[in-house]
Amino acid sequence: MNYKIPRGTFDILPPQSAKWQYVKQSFHKVASNYGFEEISTPIFEMAELFERSSGESSDVVQKEMYRFQDQKGRSFALRPEGTAPVVRSYIENHLGMQAAHSRLYYMGPMFRYDRPQAGRYRQFYQYGVEFIGSNHPFYDAEVIALEMDFLSELGLKKARLEINSVGCSTCALDYDKALREYYKPHLSELCTDCKTRYELRPRRLLDCKVPSCKAFRTDAPSQFDYLDAPCREHFDQLCGYLELMQIEYTINPQIVRGLDYYTNTAFEIIYDDLGAQNSLAGGGRYNALIAQLGGKDTPAIGFAGGFERLLLALEKEGIEIAKPLKPDIYLVLMGEIAQTTGMEILRILRKRGLYAEYNPEKTSFKAQMKAADASGARYAILLGEDEIKENSLLIKDLSSGNQNKIAGKALAEYPF
RNA sequence: GUGGAUGUAGUUCAAUCGGCAGAGCACCGGAUUGUGGUUCCGGGCGUUGAGGGUUCGAGUCCCUUCAUCCACCCCA
Known part of the structure; x- marks a missing residue:
């Protein structure tokens, strides 16, 4: 099934x-x-x-x-x-x-x-x-x-x-001929695979792994001598x-x-x-x-x-060639009005070529912060009722913990 | 195509002589809906790869099959 x-x-x-x-x-x-x-x-x-x-x-x-x-x-x-x-x-x-x-x-x-x-x-x-x-x-x-x-x-x-x-093509033919001549007296001693190789592709005789066949290799004519x-x-x-x-x-x-x-x-x-x-x-x-x-x-x-x-x-060799994909910015939004503004912020950030993420399933502030952290994002943008009132945004550097309050309009130019 | 080893939770692995299928990690939820990482609590019925057989009873023994890994072979 x-x-x-x-x-x-x-x-x-x-x-x-x-x-x-x-x-x-x-x-x-x-x-x-x-x-x-x-x-x-x-x-x-x-x-x-x-x-x-x-x-x-x-x-x-x-x-x-x-x-x-x-x-x-x-x-x-x-x-x-x-x-x-x-x-x-x-x-x-x-x-x-x-x-x-x-x-x-x-x-x-x-x-x-x-x-x-x-x-x-x-x-x-x-x-x-x-x-x-x-x-x-x-x-x-x-x-x-x-x-x-x-x-x-x-x-x-x-x-x-x-x-x-x-x-x-011509020296290859000569070489195959020389190999057949060399192996001919030993033909009965070769493994079955090698007997086929002898007919079809004599050069393959040289890389047989069977010990008894390997033994003949040392004295076999070299390719170089037939170039x-x-x-x-x-x-x-x-x-x-x-x-x-x-x-x-x-x-x-x-x-x-x-x-x-x-x-x-x-x-x-x-x-x-x-x-x-x-x-x-x-x-x-x-x-x-x-x-x-x-x-x-x-x-x-x-x-x-x-x-x-x-x-x-x-x-x-332990060479790391691709890092896991992590958001540049994670949005933490509180309340319905913040969501409306948040959608606009997402659009602005993505237009700037930044990877921005938001998860509406995380309802509590804490859960959103947790998700922001777990995502590995470099910054979080915090937006709640206070910020809406004064038309501002909190930008938090998630590794240092530093917060920076900016005017909403300044987002388009903010140096992330 | 030939030989050998191995298949248990998402993953890495346990499970004594054939006797109740478990743990770490990961994941999800929670610890007063304005501050994350640490911590604590809670969350697992999973065709034990599949099918059959032996047995009171099978993850465990036997057979078949599928897959992966290793070697042969082949090749990049």
Whole structure:
């Protein structure tokens, strides 16, 4: 009989909602500082868009996508990530014809059918940016800098940047080939998951947690050795830019992006205290995606981050980002005439942009004072028969207890 | 999808061996309707997550189910 929220989803209630507002606002601001403008795409898209972009073999497509058919039997999916929709829109609206570069950012809910856990939900909120139209490593660094700025703007200290290069499509193929050759003699010793990985995504063999599989990792060929000269050069330049921007990073050759469309630069922001779901944000370059989705061959780089984990991290560091809402002024009114005048006072105060409150259910003077105190208001305005008679108001500073009698007309200018 | 832990008042938690479901905080009201914070008094029948079973008797034991948390997995 009682309705319950669907598994893996959550309500954002006050006072938590104020924190969400604050964090989103900060992202709007930082993205703007880098010249990015907001794009909003639908919550659902043709299922095929994600199948094509993320890769048929990815877990996201294979078991995590919310699919549904509409009344005419068309197959849609709730978006599991933000990049493919942005790219779809970029192609569909010919954004590439309007400017050499497109700098877009977005925020909103994403959906994946996954087993809920701390920092992992079925409907979760991501923010992200996409820089489309250049392969210059400077922009890789810009996009990373944007995210790092956002985190430090919020006051987060313990986030770490890890970077890697997965190479272009051709070096990736070479590397996959090398990995298969290396693992081939051991195939029978691998876990069942890894046998699938061997076929579909050999790079996944590297982050298997099963000890017996882990053992082969040490001698496995490194991604770096299979980067061709331009990819190697791109990566070195990125590192150079990061150093010039004074952004600390570590190189982690193990980073493998979960979605098929990544090329070259891959990076991740790690926050160690979050348990298993310790990735605050991740992204990389996807130079082949736009052409693959039917657009003109265009290089691009972007990232996405999760708001839930970000808020968890902020909490871990004890960062207070939103104070509870408290009235500036609480009205204490005695008698019917005072109520009439009181309504006028409310109007004047709110026109001045102040948060003013009054509770007609508290009848006694004492109860009203109590309510004023409990509300946390800075000032109370007291108005009773005496004040009405002489057309004045008592303004009381609730923390000091000082009272100040002013003429009624003076309220509009009173310095609260 | 796999394994483990946990579900009691708004909230944090008690409840001995299976024997009357309780406390702190919060909340509401009151202590002479012109002065708040402290204090004092009063206010709790709550499907013990849900459904079934065992028993004279179940919050407690058993089964099922749902949810949360943790790990695997996956990822942001």
